[in-house]
Amino acid sequence: MLYRPPAPTPRAPLPGLIHAMLSGERDLLSLLPDIAYTTRVGELGRSRRGIMLVNDPAWVARVLADPEGVFPKNDLMVGALEGLVGQSLFVTSGETWRRQRRMIDPAFSHMRVNRSFEAMQAGIDTYEAVLDVHADSGTTFSLDAAMSALTADIICRTIFTQSLASQTARDVFASFGQFERHVANTEIRRLLFGRPFAPIPQSRAVLDACARIRGHIDDLLSPRLEPGAPAIDDIVGAVIAATDPDTGAPFTRSELIDQIGVFFLAGHETTASVLTWLFFILAQLPQIAGRIRAEIDAVAGDGPILLEHTKQLAFTRNVFREGMRLYPPITFIPRVAQRDTEIAGKKLRRGMMVMIAPWLVHRSPANWRDADRFDPDRFTRDGEITPGSYIPFGLGPRICVGAAFATIESTLILARLVRRYDFSLLNPDKVRPVARLTTKPADEILCRIALRPD
């Protein structure tokens, strides 16, 4: 099996840049030159602020561990998210972040993931009814839109104990879509020519979307914050109840909106992104889909797939992990040098961008054998993964709080939908990935499904 799923063809640096500027392409993936895949640590191209690329796993781990606080989140990323979730865990640094992380970690504890499993099952049950109609009628539908709808419903049920069916929840997701389409976080001109730490103006469309989302989250929170409101055992309940271990103070209302906003944002487009790529790949690799079905048969037979089964689906989980290696939902994890410093003996001036890109680290030939090939079995081979070479959830103190949740959720969705349907694609040759807020197909992936015989 030598299947290599789609990726941009890296060009030499100058022709690549000219192509990107002339074509008005907004996509940073197609701008990455060939040397970006092989550089270990080195300056990438010429830009006003300077970009230090780090692909070497040991240095990736050291920069992300950042014990001295020299490499906070990059100002371009912070500027993009400021209006929406500026005081959230994802964006803050230093003492503010440490306090928030201590308060939020318990909401995503092992116990809580166990409880979220019901929400995952209910979301999949509801969405299978939609997919059954597609299967019956033979309709063509967008794979990426389907995965977004499914994961949005699950995150809504998990956070708020409400399905996406409510009007407010639907409005929140429509506004998130608008935010994602328009937010200026991947503007190539700003990356190349912008000054570090300069303000990032956002369009009216983005500001309006931010105001609408925050307003809706506030509405959803209101009844939960009424005096005497019953405590509900969901993620919002856990975050409302959280207190600062030092002062005993809870989150302010505005901070609550920030945290919940980031759970919505980070919690569904990421899983939707990797699942889209995985169903696209599985439609072309029936032998892998067959191995997933055989594993489910062995673990759960014909019965429902329960949490303990999901944890035993080792091959299915490796398919998910390989999907995240080749299509890491968070394409780039940028940092900024807070002061003059060094990485691997290379000098960095204050304001220089430190570019750690899961996309590049995962496709670097020095980090992975046959790096472009889809091969879930690589995770069972000794010595294939070194610390710092596999970073879909980040690494170090700022590693994703939702990693355990996302792994269970994605494994379950893969297992249930692969068991029930055969997927076929209409336009596989036209599919190409681009980097937006997550790694997405440039255009919709159109597909059809058929119910499998019982």
Ligand code: HEM
């Ligand atoms: C496949 C799914 C997911 C992927 C690939 C992913 C990836 C990541 C990555 C790479 C980071 C680190 C960013 C950095 O260091 O700059 C991160 C952080 C974070 N993620 Fe996720 N994530 C996923 C799912 C989720 C879910 C389900 C939630 C919550 C419901 C979530 C909430 C967060 C939060 C709050 C942070 C910030 C943590 C901090 O800075 O302390 N993520 N995620």
